Amino acid sequence: MKSRDTTLKLVVVLTLVLLSVAYLLPIYVMVITSLKSVEEINQGNYLIPTGNPQFSNYAEVLFGSDRFRSNMIPRLMNSAIISVSSTALSVFFGALGGYYLSRTKTTFARVLFVLVGIALYLPYQAVIIPLVIMIARLKLALSYWGMILSYLILNMPLAAVLMGTFFLSIPRELEEAAEVDGASRVQIFFRIITPISLPAYASVAIIIFTQVWNEFFLALTLSSPKTQTVQVVMAEAKGTTLVLYNLQMAAALISVAVPLVLFLLLGRYFIRGILAGALKS
């Protein structure tokens, strides 16, 4: 028994060390590289923190410079506008749909559930061409609406399933009591169900916000210079400023800051959302 525990402790410690290196090294490298000058990077001491931190790298990335032309501030705004709007809309409509699916057991509801379920995993490649065509026809290519509506259509099924999962866990007695009092479904939904589901709304909103903020394929295809998101700028920067690793890392750090802070502050909701999506649906 004793030797078994020693082995176990050894394995745990070893795993901890390995994991810490594997998961802290990339972040560490990103942070210190973002603060170095190009000369310092060329000297090749990659793991040594810089003696002379170049905070101007961040200014260059945020406001633009000769070396980094696509300044991040407007792109951060674009990402924020697109992510927040499409998240709010998909969570709102998704909750309505999810409520319907969680309270109806007809054949129609079953079919709809399967369709929504498959839509969760719909590869964007399978719908991108019509989206591009429609957005061009509706003359939305230069406005945010093209991207917001696309993300709304693509994320609504996820919101519906996640919210529906939460609604399934709410005891039916609450609604039955209200129904006896003559409340309509809409009233029940907004006055009773919604207030007690606020944590669920938070979980789902965080999941979808992060997903949209980090989304690349659709953003790359649909964004115009005016609606370009941070991910697209990052990809562009990597293509054009191939050697300027310091600026790339500064841009990476800035673009990842928003979802990362959300994750660190609201990790509980995050995990709950992931688990709800994965296990109960």
Add this chain to the structure above:
Amino acid sequence: MTTARRIRVTREKIVDRLVFLVPVVVFVTLLYGTLMWTLYVSFTDWKTVAANYHFTGLKWYRFLVAQPRFWVDIQNNLKWLILGVVPTVILAILLAYLLELSPFRGVEPYVRTLILYPVAMSFIVTGTIWSWMYEPNRGVFNTLLRSIGIESPLRFVTNPSTATYWLIVIFIWQYLGFAVIIIQSSFRTTELQEMIEAATVDGASRLRILVSVLIPNIRPGILILVSLLLISTLKVFDIVYIVTFGGPGISTDVLALNMWITFFQQHLVSAGAGLGIIIFAMAFILIIPYTIYALQRWFE
């Protein structure tokens, strides 16, 4: 109740229902409408910027399968499907089990945050960082190896024959935390905990418990995790785009990247639509077991 009143009540009920039903029906219709539209485009002869809906049947599918590139993609996508999923699931099970057994307090929350934070990062950011770590001459890994006296022979993503594997490593790194919390939560049912206890009392070894008690009893969790990972690896686009853009040559190309290049850069719209449909068909087949399971759970 008078008839008039009954009608009013029914009408209210219908309106009531529509509020919940209409949005989801509209969006689902739109989504499947665009899917059908893609399917139709794949059968037409649209090969420039200008729309062309002239029906040509399977012409562009034949064009696709005649290209060696398509078969490189299929091979690479298969590598992704197998190597992106199997090691991730095995590692996640081992790690989740180790966390259950851990004799130290505080290990679990630390590890959770440590390996889960990449979930909040985009593949574009992860890819940018890893490109810098993988860079063969000046990158982090080879510099590290050199500093301890090893002249590393590894060329990572610049060696065509192994590049895809190094890309898959990035994927595993990013998804491991996600996989661990899914496995962990399927460990934590009272039934399972009781079974483990009983097995421990009977003197079964830890490894034995893992293989004959835990794994068989978390099959639903594994099914879900495998399905989610399969879909993510099938759709893989961002990592390849940002780290290698399919290179060197076309050695790391995948269906999703081929689709984007075919449609967006070459304007072979029908061929691009065909690739989109092929990706969808593969995704559809992969999630059938999951869908059946989910349906049973939802309406049980």
